[in-house]
Amino acid sequence: MAANTAISMDRLKASIPSNNLVIAADDPVLESDFAKEMIRQMRAIDSYGTYDKWSANRILDPFILTKERKQEIPIVGDPDEEVMARVKVFYNAIASMIEKECNLMAVPLINLTHEGFGRALISVGKLIVMDRTLRDIHRFGFPSLAKMKTEADKILSVAMELIGKHSEVAGL
Amino acid sequence: MAANTAISMDRLKASIPSNNLVIAADDPVLESDFAKEMIRQMRAIDSYGTYDKWSANRILDPFILTKERKQEIPIVGDPDEEVMARVKVFYNAIASMIEKECNLMAVPLINLTHEGFGRALISVGKLIVMDRTLRDIHRFGFPSLAKMKTEADKILSVAMELIGKHSEVAGL
Numbered sequence: 001m002a003a004n005t006a007i008s009m010d011r012l013k014a015s016i017p018s019n020n021l022v023i024a025a026d027d028p029v030l031e032s033d034f035a036k037e038m039i040r041q042m043r044a045i046d047s048y049g050t051y052d053k054w055s056a057n058r059i060l061d062p063f064i065l066t067k068e069r070k071q072e073i074p075i076v077g078d079p080d081e082e083v084m085a086r087v088k089v090f091y092n093a094i095a096s097m098i099e100k101e102c103n104l105m106a107v108p109l110i111n112l113t114h115e116g117f118g119r120a121l122i123s124v125g126k127l128i129v130m131d132r133t134l135r136d137i138h139r140f141g142f143p144s145l146a147k148m149k150t151e152a153d154k155i156l157s158v159a160m161e162l163i164g165k166h167s168e169v170a171g172l
Numbered sequence: 173m174a175a176n177t178a179i180s181m182d183r184l185k186a187s188i189p190s191n192n193l194v195i196a197a198d199d200p201v202l203e204s205d206f207a208k209e210m211i212r213q214m215r216a217i218d219s220y221g222t223y224d225k226w227s228a229n230r231i232l233d234p235f236i237l238t239k240e241r242k243q244e245i246p247i248v249g250d251p252d253e254e255v256m257a258r259v260k261v262f263y264n265a266i267a268s269m270i271e272k273e274c275n276l277m278a279v280p281l282i283n284l285t286h287e288g289f290g291r292a293l294i295s296v297g298k299l300i301v302m303d304r305t306l307r308d309i310h311r312f313g314f315p316s317l318a319k320m321k322t323e324a325d326k327i328l329s330v331a332m333e334l335i336g337k338h339s340e341v342a343g344l
Contacts (some may be wrong), residue, residue, distance in 0.1 A: 001221060111283050119281060121293075126334065127341060162298065169299060169341050171219040 022064045022144075023057040029145045030056045033100075034152050037065070037093040044083055062086060063148055065141025079116045079137040087112065087120070087140050091130075094152050095122045098129060098159050104170055106159075113136055122159065126172040129159035188295055194236045194316075195229035199338050201317045202228045203274075209265040210235070217257055234258060235320055237313025251288045253311040259284065259292070259312050263302075266324050268292045270301060270331050278331075284309055294331065298344040301331035 029035055035056065042059050043051055050086050063086060065073075079087075091108045098106040104124050112118035114138040122130040136141075142148035163170045202206055207228065214231050216222055223231050235258060237245075244282075251259075263280045270278040276296050284290035288309040294302040314320035336341045 058256050109281065109283060109293065111281060121281065121295075123293075123300055126300040126303070126338075130301060131295070131298070138259055166288070166298075166341050171186075 006146055019043065021057055021061045022066055022069075023061050025055055025057050027057060027145055029149050030060070031151055034093065034097060034149050035060065035145070037096050038089060041089040041093045041096070045089065060145065063090070064132050064144060065139065066143065067106065070139065070141070071138050073138075075139075076112055077116070077138040079112065079140070083138055086114050087118075087134065087137060090140075090148075090152070091120045093153050094130070094159075097152070098163075099158050100123065101156070101160055102163050102170070104163070124159070124163055125170040127162060127166050127170040129162050129170075130155050182246075187238060191237075193229055193233045194238055194241075195233050197227055197229050199229060199317055201321050202232075204263065204321055206269060206321050207232065207317070209268050211249075213261040213265045214233050217261065227234070232317065235313055236315070236317060237311065238315065242313070243313065245311050247308075247311075249264065249288070249310040250286055251312070255310055256284050258310060259290075259306065262324070263292045263294065265278050266302070266327050266331075269324070269328050270294065270296065270335075273328070273332055274295070274335050274342070276335070296331070296335055297342040299332050299334060299338050299342040 006060040021077050023030070039056050039059050046052075062082070088108075091110055095106040102124065106122055106129070108125045109121045109123070110118065111120075112134065116135065118134040120130070120132045120134055121128060127130060142151060195202070211231050213215050218224075229255050233256070260280075260282050263282055265279040267278040274296065278294055278301070281293045281295070282290065283292075284306065288307065290306040290309065292302070292304045292306055293300060314323060
């Protein structure tokens with residue numbers, strides 16, 4: 001599984017020419033904790049160290065689906081391993097941010113079928129702080145880096161509110 | 173996926189001769205709500221209706237791993253689709269029992285890797301009422317029907333206690 005992911009990440013890298021990036025190298029969002037955590041998570045699955053010399057904007061680029069990029073993806077399709085890995089990275093990064101904010105372990109659980117459906121869940125103690133039905137995984141992506149961060153921030157703030165309200169269950 | 177499971181369930185049926193059952197046809201546990209729910213769940217994945225004429229003890233027989241049966245399974249191995257289907261049936265049946273007892277939706281989420289590890293989780297509202305790490309899935313089974321029911325009853329009673337204590341979170 002780890003080896004497979006590594007191989008497919010290589011294919012992914014090959015498929016994105018470095019001169020066609022949609023995230024600017026000086027995008028201020030790249031300095032946010034969220035973007036840094038995303039890069040950390042991406043490096044964690046990069047078994048061969050291919051990302052070692054890559055800039056942050058290049059590593060996060062495949063998460064951005066501009067209108068043009070989206071148009072190139074068929075409406076119906078099976079997700080490949082690359083996109084499934086990115087879905088996991090996104091929710092793992094959010095779980096990690098939750099953990100940092102509340103000092104309690106946040107555990108992500110992502111269940112994807114080969115048909116592109118699934119469920120993503122993050123738990124803290126016995127409290128479910130995020131629970132999402134996933135569909136059309138093969139078209140997973142965000143219009144821009146800023147919008148990806150906004151989405152993550154929203155999930156984070158809902159999670160922190162739930163943990164505050166139900167701290168007893170979160171501490172179980 | 174459904175088709176694959178159906179095919180492999182056929183293989184499963186073929187592999188268990190009806191004259192080699194370890195559950196007696198008149199085992200009183202077969203009359204319990206739990207056993208009835210297990211049979212209902214097994215029939216739900218039986219796309220070709222092969223079980224239609226099967227007795228309850230024959231349908232549940234593959235869940236029982238006597239010492240002799242266990243000895244025939246290698247210590248290390250990958251789970252096949254049949255045993256993965258049985259793991260799901262077991263936890264689905266428990267979720268269904270929880271649902272009946274508390275009148276709230278109980279959602280099972282079973283995440284199994286091909287290496288035989290995984291996590292089984294049942295949620296009610298935003299409350300996790302069961303959370304288990306699974307390992308050695310290829311050796312999933314119970315010493316006897318009574319012991320399988322005892323195990324399910326234990327999970328059920330812990331879940332009901334949690335729901336009673338944290339009814340607000342369970343109702344979210």
